Amino acid sequence: AQTVTQSQPEMSVQEAETVTLSCTYDTSESDYYLFWYKQPPSRQMILVIRQEAYKQQNATENRFSVNFQKAAKSFSLKISDSQLGDAAMYFCAYVRPFTGANSKLTFGKGITLSVRP
Amino acid sequence: DTAVSQTPKYLVTQMGNDKSIKCEQNLGHDTMYWYKQDSKKFLKIMFSYNNKELIINETVPNRFSPKSPDKAHLNLHINSLELGDSAVYFCASSQGGTSVIQETQYFGPGTRLLVL
Numbered sequence A: 001a002q003t004v005t006q007s008q009p010e011m012s013v014q015e016a017e018t019v020t021l022s023c024t025y026d027t028s029e030s031d032y033y034l035f036w037y038k039q040p041p042s043r044q045m046i047l048v049i050r051q052e053a054y055k056q057q058n059a060t061e062n063r064f065s066v067n068f069q070k071a072a073k074s075f076s077l078k079i080s081d082s083q084l085g086d087a088a089m090y091f092c093a094y095v096r097p098f099t100g101a102n103s104k105l106t107f108g109k110g111i112t113l114s115v116r117p
Numbered sequence B: 001d002t003a004v005s006q007t008p009k010y011l012v013t014q015m016g017n018d019k020s021i022k023c024e025q026n027l028g029h030d031t032m033y034w035y036k037q038d039s040k041k042f043l044k045i046m047f048s049y050n051n052k053e054l055i056i057n058e059t060v061p062n063r064f065s066p067k068s069p070d071k072a073h074l075n076l077h078i079n080s081l082e083l084g085d086s087a088v089y090f091c092a093s094s095q096g097g098t099s100v101i102q103e104t105q106y107f108g109p110g111t112r113l114l115v116l
Helices: none
Strands: A003-005 A010-014 A019-021 A024-026 A033-039 A046-052 A064-069 A074-079 A088-095 A111-116 B004-007 B010-013 B019-025 B031-037 B043-050 B053-057 B064-070 B073-078 B087-094 B111-115
Touching: A003 A088, A010 A019, A019 A111, A024 A074, A033 A064, A033 A074, A046 A064, A046 A074, A074 A088, B004 B087, B010 B019, B019 B031, B019 B087, B019 B111, B031 B073, B043 B064, B043 B073, B053 B064, B073 B087
Parallel strands: A010 A111, B010 B111
Antiparallel strands: A003 A024, A019 A074, A033 A046, A033 A088, A064 A074, A088 A111, B004 B019, B019 B073, B031 B043, B031 B087, B043 B053, B064 B073, B087 B111
8 A cells, every 4th residue: 555654744944945845655656646735724725736756857836846756755845935825734645547536645644834934 | 716615614513413515526527536634634535436436435434425416516425423523524526537637636625524
């Protein structure tokens, strides 16, 4: 079974600084997709970024980028120029594709990010 | 326009009651899901449906019964509510398919259920 581990329960960053959130996973599959979701206090789950395992290039979305290390099974999220609105819980998630509607997201436990003004 | 919507957002009820949560998506997606987020914020899948057909049932007590009247709607009915059912329930949808875009799930705002 796939597992996703986010070992840091909390992190803090100064506004305008850069922070990296860690995520590791365990799978025997070679093709899979990884996601980061953000959950602000409003509770809404918001997609931040996604990565295909067969792509070497790290995904980027504006101030958000990932450091994907397939051999190490590591998928960290880097937030540059942190803003107060980035304060939220961040979840790393894994899905094994090619299973059609059997696809299910396996989530890590989440990390709470606070941003200091 | 709200892509995935859920009603109600909050639900407070007594133990033993029966309640329903409704979910609708206007994304034209084929696959819909229910997830449960417990008090420690851990998210776990409960069910998935594809075109009204139940695909995943993750060892959820049979007091929980999903119903999909059409592919845009997936409702969750809970019988004989227990204290341990208190949680946030999220509906999600995806296109259904094998590409990363098709596998990407979009979530509703969640329903906070409190059983007293």
